[in-house]
Amino acid sequence: MRMKKKKHGPERRALLSALTTENILALYENKEKIYGNNNPLRIEIGCGKGDFVCGKSKKEPNYNYLAIEKIADVSTLATENYARDRGLGDLAANGGWQTPDGKIYPLGEVVDFGDLDLGNVRFTVGDAKELLPTLPDNCCDAIYVNFCDPWPKKGHTKRRLTYIEFLKMYSRLLTPDGKFYFKTDNRPLFDFSLEEVEKAPFTLEYHTFDLHSSEMDAENIRTEYERNFSAKGFSINMLIGKNNK
Ligand SMILES: C[S@@+](CC[C@H](N)C(=O)[O-])C[C@H]1O[C@@H](n2cnc3c(N)ncnc32)[C@H](O)[C@@H]1O
Secondary structure (H helix, E strand, C coil): CCCCCCCCHHHHHHHCHHHECCCHHHHHHCHHHHHCCCCCEEEEECCCCCHHHHHHHHHCCCCEEEEEECCHHHHHHHHHHHHHHCCCCEECCCCCEECCCCCEECCCCCCCCCCCCCCCEEEEECCHHHHHHHCCCCCEEEEEEECCCCCCCHHHHHHCCCCHHHHHHHHHHEEEEEEEEEEECCHHHHHHHHHHHHHCCEEEEEEECCHHHCHHHHHCCCCHHHHHHHHCCCCCEEEEEEECC
């Protein structure tokens, strides 16, 4: 995702630090305290501006969600969108954050949400390739990758988030009956991913080359990229891999 560098990005991010983590292992180890319950964890890799995780976390609220995004400013927008959507306030005219009681926290401060319910999503900035290995086996019950970079050049195969080594890592992190969900408009990447899933410790539970015409669309949450590509006439591919370790 391309984005012009945001003014005051780090300060904006710091304002909402109640909704973010810099250490996902600590988040996992303290999840009961942080999320306020012991529900299973789900992970989205490359959450962009957060449409999917916001929608999913409301539609399936009995889970906790961790949204990973490698571009800090994009993750900040996702966190702000989530906070707004959850009734936790909005950006203030001075660039700070205004909580629902009208109090304005300027840039440089950290918002105190008091007794407000922070909901079931937390955001982190970083490359999934470096962050995910820090988590223990069987830590989550679903992993979502939506419209990741296709890395079309042959020399970049290993960077694709559906490359076998990533899939093996997802299998390790997922509970034995956990699932990997993948969507893309990019057919060559999808064909590659189907082949990788066959090689990986996953059983291909479902796949479609046209999600929006399939029976699965009723429960589908469209992401920003999904809406854009679909509007341009691309059909959307989806697969679900069931852990088989
Ligand atoms: C094409 S965008 C799609 C955003 C969103 N998932 C959607 O469907 O609208 C891919 C996003 O994944 C992020 N991303 C790519 N590789 C990543 C990685 N290894 N770890 C974390 N985020 C990554 C990018 O920064 C970008 O924001």
